[in-house]
Amino acid sequence: MIMHKNPYEYIDTEVLKISRETANIKTFVLRPVAPIPFRAGQFMDISIPGVGEAPFTPSSNHNISDKLDFTIMSAGRVTKLLHALSVGDMIGLRGPYGTAYPIDGWKGKEIFIVGGGVGLAPLRALLYALFNNVKDYKSILVKYGSRTSKDIIYKNEIESWKKAGNVDVEITVDVGDETWKGNVGIVTTIVKNPGFDMNTAVGVVCGPPIMMKFVTFKLFDLGFKPNNIYLSMEKNMSCGIGKCGHCRIGPYYACKDGPVFTYDKLKDLPNIWE
């Protein structure tokens, strides 16, 4: 068969480091044999040869393309096996696919970022991308909701984000415990009017569908414009190139027209939160 480049081909990738974030979430540092340039928000397919592949968004700085972090919750068939990997194991990476956060267009603006659970992972890539030129952005507010204090990811890192300048981070947990001194309540309880210029302020949401739904409604109520609210949509992205049909949302495929969508594109479509 004489063929053009095979889009389903992955790049051999070594597992460099594995660190545990929570009981069911680990961060993997992966080194593909050839660098994979990407922009924050885009996703890739991680392959375990002989098993299958699944889509994930890198959580590291997009200025670094030869070593990429992926923070992964053990939730399905592929992720369970990813959690069983050891340092030195070889897996595959293909991508990047889909849309990125258009951060160049956010310069001079106020940015309000809301994450839920492991949904903070793609937002970490976004934050590092913003931190590369942090002074270009007027203000960056991060609101993070976690089930309990034990489920918080990037625990040792979050404090350092505040030192990047113009950045503030607030965390809440759904269920408190004796060790937790912060806010208790779902993430919408800390999504309050930030006093931003709502004509230009940017909202970013990533988390479980139900959280995204209510946070998006809240941002809309606070005055964020639908075309300034950026959502990372989780659908069954498989081929990554808009052909296999699994991740359709109305007239879009999440893998190529997303995964980052502005809310104005989605708000009139049925069942987007399911």
Added chain:
Amino acid sequence: MQKSVYSITKNDLFDLFSRLARDNRIFVPYEYKDRFLFGEFDPVKEAAIQLGGIRQTQPLKSFLNPAREKILGEGSDGSKPVIVAGVKQCDLSSLVLQDFVFLKGDEEDPFYAFHRKNTTIISSDCTFAKETCFCMAMAGRPYPSKEFDINLSQLDGFFLAEIGTDKGLAIIKDYKTFFKNARERELNERDRIRENVSLQISNFIEKRNTPDAAGIKGSVKRQYDNLAMWQDFASTCVECGACNLVCPTCHCFLLFDGRSKQKTGRLREWDACLYKTFAVVAGGANPRKHLYERLRNRFDKKFAFFPEVLGYTACTGCGRCIEACPGDIDLREVLKALVSGSWNKPPHD
């Protein structure tokens, strides 16, 4: 334009197939009971070959996007050119959609592109119509007018052969002793048969009051929340996916890894949006938990998504899904309900 039409006797045509079979894999329709099934050309079974008739049970996509194909790993099919003969217009009409999915966009699918280039399409006119045929409601005709390399029209003991592409022309040039220029009265006879079959289909459409593509426009959106309607139509669905698999325009596929002894490979296989797990994500969330949502999704994709992104309805009126459905879900009845907002509750026995 008539100069590009030739005539060839049935014997010469089969002789031509035998010769072409030296360097090509040729697939032709065989008549079996009341069905037409594609099989590899075999001169011994000549009597069963039926180039007229209606569309075959297998859709054309079987050749261009095989039901299962290895996309990564060692070993791939040979690259012998393929000729598919007897393809009907309702399959040719699917090419614009399949080409859009697999050849357009940011990435071309190299497997489909390979099969598409490697396949010569010899289409043919329908010589009768079945009650389930409604191509003319979907802007089709029971005879090909484009998208073929050669088109055959079956007359009494011989065929007219119309050239569609240079690829088709090359075959006729290579074997020019088999071909004669078509005569006026032969062309007239071809047109008479075409009119007859068209009339049969118009009658079927009229009798059932099947809406046409233009009439269906916007109706999925209008009836999207008419849950009673979707639930009624889904009430006999057994989620077998047959409607997806036989559909010439359905293109969705599943990627998975196959393993045998030392060899591993990634395969792709036709998938069906009626299957419960089609849109499930890791962790188990399912945007289309209910069967009626998945049935609705099929209509949304064909009659809303494709018209919006491509300007074509993803239904060619071949009627295969109607015939394949064990729950007797008739796509034409769903379309009628979509347009009118009323429907007869399907009988339960």
